[in-house]
Amino acid sequence: MFRTALRNVFAHKARLLMTVLAVMLGVAFVSGTLVFTNTISSALEKSSAKGFDHVDVALTPGSTKAEGDKVSKEVKLTDATLKKAGSVPGAASATGVVSGYAAVADQDGKLVGNGFSTKGGNYSGSAGKPDDRYPLAQGSAPHGKNQVALDSETAKRAGYKVGDQVRMSVDGPVLTPTLTGVFTTDDGNVAAGGSLALFDTATAQQLFHKPGAYDEIDVKAAAGTSQDQLKSQLDKALGSAAVDSETGQQLADDQAKSIATSMSSMKTMLLVFAGIALFVGIFIIANTFTMLVAQRTKELALLRAVGASRRQVTRSVLMEAFFVGAVAAVTGLAVGIGIGAGMRALMNGTGAVIPDGPLVISGGTVVSALVVGVLITMLAAWLPGRRAAKIPPVAAMNAVHAAPTTKSMVLRNTLGALVSAAGVAAVLAATTMSGDSGQAPMGLGAALLVIGVFILTPLLSRPLIAAAAPLMRAFGISGKLARLNSVRNPRRTAATASALMIGLTLITGLTVIAGSVQGAINKMAADSIKADYVVSMANGNPLSADVLKTLDKTDGVTATTGLTNSPSRVDGETEYLTGVNGRTIDQLAALTMDSGKFRVGGSDVVVDDKTAKDRGWKTGSAFTTTYEDGRKQELTVAGVYEGNEMMQGVLLDSATLNPHLADSAAATDMQVMVKMSGGATEANQDKLTKALGENPAIQVQDKQDISNQIAQIFTLMLNMLYGLLAMAVIVAVLGVINTLAMSVFERQQEIGMLRAIGIDRKGIKRMVRLESLVISLFGGVLGIGLGVFFGWAAGRLIGNAMSTYELILPWGRMGLFLALAAVVGILAALWPARRAARLNMLAAIKSE
Incomplete structure (x- = not known):
């Protein structure tokens, strides 16, 4: 055997x-x-x-525990901590590390690096004692606020040389320090395409809002001291200061x-x-x-x-x-x-x-x-x-x-109906659930339904392919024979069509979901924001306090508000507060009120419906909050609004919140909303961009820009999935070719007879191509139908968390997918059709 x-x-x-x-x-x-x-x-x-390699033990700030109404606070690493760490037994040296976001622009003003990997830090060395972490390849170490050093890759990509002025930003105004040195580094972020800009320690602390403090202290062990021994000594010396320590390994x-x-x-x-x-x-x-x-x-x-x-x-x-x-x-x-x-x-x-x-x-x-x-x-x-x-x-x-027996077909159809019904039931049940709880039933139901439809495909092939009969008659005898051939062996037709069906099911379902989510995001932005523009950092970090001041002074700006986030404690639990300008917020945000009035000022706040439900608050409720600085205040709920992804939580007046921030002198906003005379126009957007110094780190976005940015991840994912699913479509094409080629071989005698009674080679080619076209369109119709159903079901699940979600059917793309199925069928039939037309009719009739 x-x-x-x-x-x-x-x-x-x-x-x-x-x-x-x-x-x-x-x-x-x-x-x-x-x-x-x-x-x-x-x-x-x-x-x-x-x-x-240069770190044996790294010290990072610990934090005090938040108990009761106390707000957790981060312990600072100061020069005193640095000096103490460097003097413990077994320590050879200690280096203070300051880090933050530093956006470097190239000669054309475009951001260099990859988003969050555009970092800044401190060069702790001096002329007599260079920083071992960053060996200088050219120039000298930076000194003062007007000097900077760049990693060699960033300098090369941006086109900067020692002595050039570097256009960059940390969190606000554009800086133009002089490039004094170019260094090499083993930093993984730089190796992966990021950028690293270094200032002297005092300048870095000032730029990154950490005066006199460090983000980390790296301690090098003396000869003969292990990392664990050094860590033990540091913990003994600094443990009471709530400093966290980890070995380099x-x-x-x-x-x-x-x-x-x-x-x-x-x-x-x-x-x-x-x-x-x-x-x-x-x-x-x-x-x-x-x-x-x-x-x-x-x-x-x-x-x-x-x-x-x-x-x-x-x-x-x-x-x-x-x-x-x-x-x-x-x-x-x-x-x-x-x-x-x-x-x-x-x-x-x-x-x-x-x-x-x-x-x-x-x-x-x-x-x-x-x-x-x-x-x-x-x-x-x-x-x-x-x-x-x-x-x-x-x-x-x-x-x-x-041929398959009637009994086997009855059993197959019965099994397919039961599995399909179970799949539909599971999917429908999942649509009534919320959050992650509905994902598993949805996935199980989708798998069962696809399997069930596959089992039922031979049964479905006859009525669906029969629906194409009027169209096939236009091609005469070739069209009629193609239709009959496609339903002659339902199992073979089903297996061939199913391969294409699965690919189109996924593509259609994902397209429906992505289009509907995009529509929901657009509606959310349009319904919840009155502002013409929203200004924010490209990496999501807080803006400099200077940004709001600059925008308030810009010609054409009629109203602004910053959005400042701050943690607080309410009833022993953390609650984030958002500070806004109580006098202008109603001109910049359009929030639907469930109860009460949209009034923010003094001790009056507004709360989103979810937070109000979780806390048991309603209009008129009073609660006591403990701010970052430890002070308490009683606030009153003036109204409850419908929260969304754009705006949610507890909103209060910035004048009430800012004095209680950890660093009230440098209050920073996550975003600034701007209203301008003339509305959102290209000229107004250019005016704001120029007012902010054409800063590569700051983005000025209108409503459509915000929608596009939020939906960008869906678009990127969808495009990636299209590329990946193309693999399944290619495999499906091979399946159609394979089926037709073997079908031609199986029907040699029949094709020879057709040639003998007068059908020419063109007629034979047309017959095979039409057969392939019908089978491919059958798979396409099933795939698009299932994809729309899954898109609707998944949308119901998403809609439970996104109030503006509505099903949007992309008719144009679905038509394109069906056309793609037709193209697949035609291309797949080229070789089998040519092979069928070239059969020797006498040899084919003789073959058994």
């Missing part, structure tokens, strides 16, 4: 090629994902580990774990779509082996007649699958390694710089690729093999392939 299986593999090389390609693509995606993520993780881990290990965790989400997402491609490939493999078994009915029956058992016949088919899977897995692994290397090069090419490092091909990747390829193929071939074993020896006397 082993020799028989091997002979069959080599005898049907052309027929099995598409199956090998389908499995290979899935395996390549899996192995490519593993190679890519392992390579990046390894490079980032090694790069981050280098960043801790512990920091490196934590960083490695953090990188692994961040990469795991990307790896999971990529592997999910690799799984989808493999799942779609299962249909192709099962279809291929089903048809191969059907074409070899006589051969298998003769094997049974000469003594082969059912198990031997099944094993023969599984052996064929093993050989096919092994070839596909090895090929897919090789292609996957190339994909992993290519994805890394692509990321580097788009500016997302990845640290240098070797391509990582782990043993786990190799084993995963081989196991996945072989197991998937054998799993898909098991059912056809089992059917082959049931072929009775008497079938060797009959050239007609055994």
Whole structure:
């Protein structure tokens, strides 16, 4: 039987090629994902580990515990702490570290670096004693507020040389310090494409609002002192000051774990779509082996007649699958390694710089690729093999392939109806739930419904394909024959259409959800904001207090309010307060009131409906809050409003809140809302941008810009998913080609007869193409229908948390998806149609 299986593999090389390609693509995606993520993780881990070479123990500010009405406070690391840390037994030196956000613009005024990775810090060395952390490659260390040093990569990308003025910003006005030095660094953020700007310590403390304080103190151990021994000495000396300490090795290990965790989400997402491609490939493999078994009915029956058992016949088919899977897995692994290397090069090419490092091909990747390829193929071939074993020896006397019995079809349809009903019930039940509780039932219901529809596809194929009869009549006899051929073998048609159905289900569902969420965000911005513009930092950090002052003085500005966030304690629990300008907020925000009035001033506050419900507050309720500075005040709820993603929580007057901030002298806003005469126009936006010094770190956004920014993550994800799901569509195309090619082979005699009675080659080509078109459109209709249903159901779940959510059906895109299905069908039929038209009619009629 082993020799028989091997002979069959080599005898049907052309027929099995598409199956090998389908499995290979899935395996390549899996192995490519593993190679890519392992390579990046390894490079980032090694790069981050280098960043801790100069740190044996790192000290960071601890915090006092928040108990009762007390607000938690962060303990500051001061020069006294630095001096004390450097003098403990076993310490060779101690370096104070100051860090913050520093946006560096290039020569064209554009931000250099990657968002949050645009960092600033302090250069603690001097002319006689350089900073070991940042070896200078050119120039000298910065001194004073008008000097800065840049890392070599940033200086190169931005086009700066020593002596140039660097255009940059920390949190407010644009700074133009002179570049005095260029340094090298092993900082992982810089290696990954970020930027690092260094000032002298006093300047860095002033710029990052930490006068006389440090974010971290790095202590170097003396010779003969271990990191653990040094940590113990530091804890003994500084423990009472609530200072947290960690060894350099512990920091490196934590960083490695953090990188692994961040990469795991990307790896999971990529592997999910690799799984989808493999799942779609299962249909192709099962279809291929089903048809191969059907074409070899006589051969298998003769094997049974000469003594082969059912198990031997099944094993023969599984052996064929093993050989096919092994070839596909090895090929897919090789292609996957190339994909992993290519994805890394692509990321580097788009500016997302990845640290240098070797391509990582782990043993786990190799084993995963081989196991996945072989197991998937054998799993898909098991059912056809089992059917082959049931072929009775008497079938060797009959050239007609055994058709599915009525009993088997009834059982299949009954099972499909039950599974589909269970899936629909689970999805509908999930739509009534809220939050994360509905996600698991929704996923389970979606999986059951897809499986149920797949089981029912042979039953659904007849009425849906019959609906195309009027259109097919326009193509004469070729159209009629194509329609009849597409429903002749419902199981084969179902397996072929299902591969395309799954891909289009996902694409359509995601498009419906993304479009509806975008609409909800647009409506939210339009309904809740009266302001023409919202000004904020590009990285989400607080703005400088100078920004609000500058905007108030800008010509054309009629109203402004800053939004200042501050933690407080209410009834022993943390409650965040948002300070606003009580005199102008009603001109800048449009909030729907559930009760009371929108009145903010003095001790009057307004509260969103969720907070009011959780706290048991209503209009007229009074509560006592403890501010950051420890002082208490009784506040009164003047009204309850409908909260949303744009504005929520407790709103009170900035004049009431600001005196109680931890640093009331430098009160900072997370955002500033601006109203201008003439409304939101390009000229007004340019006026605000120029007034703020064309600062690369500050963004001035109108309502549409805000909507686009919030929805950007959905758009980016959707575009990525389109690219990934293209893999499933490619596999589906291979399935259609495979099915048609084998169908042509199976119907050689019939096609020869059609040619003999007068149908020309063009008619034969048209027949095969129309058959492919009908099957593809059938899969497309099912996929789009299921996608709309899932999009609606998921939208109901999202709508429970987003009040402005409404279902939006993207008719244009759905039409495009259906057209895509038609194109897939036409392209997939090119080779089978050409093959059918070139059949020798006499040889085909003679063939059995």
